Amino acid sequence: MSNIRITKQFNFETGHALYGYDGKCKNVHGHSYKLSVTVIGKPIKDTSNVKYGMVIDFGDLKKIVKEQIVDVFDHATVFNKNTPHIELAHELKSRGHDVILVDYQPTSENMVIDFSNKIKNLLPNNIKLHSLRLQETETSFAEWFASDNE
Template sequence: MSQIRLTKKFSFETGHALYGHDGKCRNLHGHSYKLSVTVIGTPIDDSTNPKYGMVIDFSDLKKIVKEEIVDVFDHATVFNGNSPHDELANELIKRGHHVLLVDYQPTSEMMVIDFANKIQKHLPNHIKLHSLKLYETATSYAEWFASDNPS
């Protein structure tokens, strides 16, 4: 049977600051991120399976991405936890803000790598993550392709 690619789109609002950056992005700011998640697999050919004819139920893919990415990053402020921004982060946390300290510079490039790792861990064995596209703005995005990143 044919391999089919399915894509589901998500959106979330996230703030960040890039420690040591030589431009405006060193300042605390936010983005309306758009994330496209594409998986690849063969439609289920067992007519007794409730998911018959599907590669994956879109609602199952939505659950994975929502729990691992959207619910975690939406309306959070993300800082590189290995930078002096941890002081600002801790102050914001004390004041009740939703802050994420990650072990990387929170650029779109590094975030999309992190997202790929998180999503892949939760996909059923017969489905592979094909690609991710993370829009930081309407005209700027980072892409991740499985074919460029053999495990």
């Protein structure tokens, strides 16, 4: 049977700042991110399985991505914990803000790598993460492909 790719899209709002950057993005700002998650696998052949004909139930994929990424990053601010932004992060946290501290510069490129690691480890064994596309603005996005990272 053929391998099939299926994609589920997600939206979330996240703030960040790029410490040491030489442009406007050094300032705290936010984006309306669009994340496309594509997995690949063979549709279920067992006619007695309630998910017959599916590669993975879109609801199951949604649960993984929502718990690992959307619910965590939505309306949070992301800072690299190894920069002076840590002081701002602590101040915001003390005032009840959602802050995520990561060990990388929170660019779309690095975020999509982080997201790939969070997702691929939770997929069923017969399903593989094929690609991610993280759109930061209407015209700018980063993509991760499993085939580029084997």
